[in-house]
Amino acid sequence: MAKKFKVSESCIGCGACSAVCPEVFELNADGVAENILGDETEIPEDLEASAQEAADSCPVSAIEVTE
Ligand code: SF4
Numbered sequence: 001m002a003k004k005f006k007v008s009e010s011c012i013g014c015g016a017c018s019a020v021c022p023e024v025f026e027l028n029a030d031g032v033a034e035n036i037l038g039d040e041t042e043i044p045e046d047l048e049a050s051a052q053e054a055a056d057s058c059p060v061s062a063i064e065v066t067e
Contacts, residue, residue, distance in 0.1 A: 002042035
């Protein structure tokens with residue numbers, strides 16, 4: 001099953017995830033990251049590695065990955 005990526009409230013808005021995987025993560029008007037495909041959306045396979053890399057690059061481990 002494909003993975004889902006959810007940005008938690010511990011996001012500090014550093015922008016790392018959106019730099020690594022802009023297809024999925026974007027800083028919103030509140031200055032925190034959001035998954036523009038949707039927290040409950042299974043990420044397309046071709047974006048999964050990049051989204052996982054973005055999650056791994058988060059300095060505060062704010063991106064929750066579920067399978
Ligand atoms: S890398 Fe982590 S702290 Fe930085 S914007 Fe993304 S979710 Fe927020």
